[in-house]
Amino acid sequence: MKDKLKTGxxxxxxxxxxxxxxxxxxxxxxxxxxxxxxxxxxxxxxATGIPVVASRDWHPEDHCSFADRDGPWPxxxxxxxxxxxxxxxxxxxxxxxxxxxxxxxxxxxxxAFDDTGLADRLHGLGVHRLFIGGLAQDVCVxxxxxxxxxxxxxxxxxxxxxxxxxxxxxxxxxxxxxMRAAGARIDDAA
Ligand code: VGL
Ligand code: ZN
Numbered sequence: 274m275k276d277k278l279k280t281g282x283x284x285x286x287x288x289x290x291x292x293x294x295x296x297x298x299x300x301x302x303x304x305x306x307x308x309x310x311x312x313x314x315x316x317x318x319x320a321t322g323i324p325v326v327a328s329r330d331w332h333p334e335d336h337c338s339f340a341d342r343d344g345p346w347p348x349x350x351x352x353x354x355x356x357x358x359x360x361x362x363x364x365x366x367x368x369x370x371x372x373x374x375x376x377x378x379x380x381x382x383x384x385a386f387d388d389t390g391l392a393d394r395l396h397g398l399g400v401h402r403l404f405i406g407g408l409a410q411d412v413c414v415x416x417x418x419x420x421x422x423x424x425x426x427x428x429x430x431x432x433x434x435x436x437x438x439x440x441x442x443x444x445x446x447x448x449x450x451x452m453r454a455a456g457a458r459i460d461d462a463a
Contacts, residue, residue, distance in 0.1 A: 274404070274429070274460050275317040283324040283400040284314050285421070287385060287407030287414045289363050290329055292349040292356035293438075294408075299349040301409045301438045305360060310434040311406055312364045324398055325366050328385035328407075328417070331357060331373035338381045350375070370394065383416035392424040402427040404460075406434025411448035419455040428457040 278284075292298040294305040318325050330350035338344035350357040352373070359365065372389045374382040386392050395403075403426045405418050414435050421428035430452055437445025449459055 274431070275314050278317050278321040278323060278404070280321070280323065281399060282318075282321070282402045282404065283326060283395055283398070284318040285385060285403050285405040285407075285417065286311055286315070286325065286327045286363070286365070287405065287417050288328055288330050288350075288409070289360050289407050290350055290356070291358055291360060292330075294360055297349070298347050298356050299438070301436045304408050304436050307406060307408065307434045307436060308360050308362050310431070312362070314404065314406065314431065314434065315364055315366065319366050324370055324395070324400060325368075326370045326372060326385070326391065326395070327359065327363075327365050328372040328374060328389075328413070329357065329359065330375050330413070332375045333378045335378055336375065336381070337379050338375070344381075352376070383413045384420040385413070385417045386420035386424060387416070392420075392426075395426070396424075400426070402429070404429045404431055406431035408436060408438075410435040410437040411440075411444040412438060415448040415452060418452045418457045422455040422457055428452075428455075429460050430457055432459055432461050
């Protein structure tokens with residue numbers, strides 16, 4: 274699929290951050306295996322001259338989603354800390370569009386489109402088709418893909434470039450169904 278990239282497309286890399294990779298605070302099993310796959314897509318995107326977006330979870334240290342505030346998650350991706358940094362091998366272009374989310378201490382944002390202005394920004398760049406991968410398949414990738422559909426983009430999930438956190442067994446599979454139901458395409462081939 275990545276050889277089919279063309280003007281009007283953009284690549285969206287969701288939350289490929291240390292805390293979501295093995296050894297991190299909210300590790301996704303095999304989360305780091307998405308990095309070389311996404312690097313291939315980034316290379317293709319740069320060769321085509323299309324925008325590359327990278328979202329990051331960017332929480333204040335007392336964020337409402339953290340367990341010490343009765344939220345659902347362990348403390349993770351505290352802004353400006355090593356856990357919130359992108360995976361060191363993720364080869365983002367210098368002009369990547371960085372989207373920081375989850376910045377409000379009283380509110381969580383799973384989607385890269387939630388309160389970030391990203392949809393307007395991409396529409397303004399003439400983008401109508403998105404290829405999306407990253408972490409986690411059943412949380413922020415799912416929310417981003419569904420919002421992309423709702424915002425009028427043709428959204429493609431790069432299936433081999435995402436992994437699920439699977440808090441409950443089957444969450445990853447159910448997320449695929451939810452994305453399909455929202456109108457997304459699930460692309461199996463690299
Ligand atoms: C995420 C759990 C909490 C994600 C973010 O990026 O998928 N998951 N915050
Ligand atoms: Zn978070």
